[in-house]
Amino acid sequence: MSRIVTLTLNPAIDQTVVLGALAPGEVHRARAVARHAGGKGVNVACCLADWGLAAAVTGLLGADNDAAFRQVFAAKGIEDRFIRVPGETRTNLKLLDTGSGDTTDINLPGLPAGDAFAAVRTELLARAGRGDLAVLAGSLPEGIAADAYADLTASLNAAGARVVLDASGPALKAALAAGSEGLPHAVKPNRHELEEWAGHRLPTLQAVRAAAEELRGRGIPVVVVSLGAEGALFLTEAGAVHASPPPIEVASTVGAGDALVAGLVAALAARLDLPSTARLALAFAAAKLTREGANLPPRPEVERIAGTVRVVPA
Secondary structure, three states: OOOEEEEEOOOEEEEEEEEOOOOOOOOOOOOEEEEEEEOHHHHHHHHHHHHOOOOEEEEEEEHHHOHHHHHHHHHHOOEEOOEEEOOOOOEEEEEEEOOOOOEEEEOOOOOOOOOHHHHHHHHHHHOOOOOOEEEEEOOOOOOOOOOHHHHHHHHHHHOOOEEEEEOOHHHHHHHHOOOHHHOOOEEOOEHHHHHHHHOOOOOOHHHHHHHHHHHHHHOOOEEEEEOHHHOEEEEEOOEEEEEEOOOOOOOOOOOHHHHHHHHHHHHHHHOOOHHHHHHHHHHHHHHHHOOOOOOOOOHHHHHHHHOOOEEEEO
């Protein structure tokens, strides 16, 4: 079985404030407040743990407020290999409008990496060898170059690991511009991120597929484009499929994209075929929508949802 390690260089404590309706410029009374230790790689590992897969996590954590992270790692049996740095991990504010179901994110800057990045790199490479899966996810903190993911991917590729990349902005652009030795095994942009890379709007599924095919043509074996309520597009050497989620009652959209990545990783670890990969990844994302934070319901419920995911050729 492949080992799994996730990297989160810019984690956060996500503070979700639940509102009846969000009206800019108005005074609001919160219905509830919840705090979750988060960051893309952390969220992926949490969902994998709920599914029953062991994962290690590494990256940078502020030493002054890591209790929330230590608690969730202990509760879910996640191997904590984070490097602690002086200061506090950032807190990101998420405003959940229960009337519309939309979430407004306010992301704060993270801690500067300083010299600790070298220790994180060593930790990551020590835990990802031949056949293992390494998830590089999220934004880069101050002090880390935009091509950091491309550099890490090249080293992980040389070790025989399979890299799953979920990034945006300059970090994604640099990673996708890398030579063949620095390209990930799988990449998961959302539609907006793919539009940024392509340099133009992608208003139709056909346009999204064409741009995703360009990424495949550059040498990335697995390309997944998340489309929000429209599901996701999956492309591999076996072809392309469009997976649509079933109707589901939404408790929180926070971390749904990370759950999709976790489902993709679980499918890659099990070496599922293309349709089964699409069903499992969409089931992770849909199942997470029913829970607050980066949490999945019990495995039988996720499997039930997977059976209701519609997968058609794209």
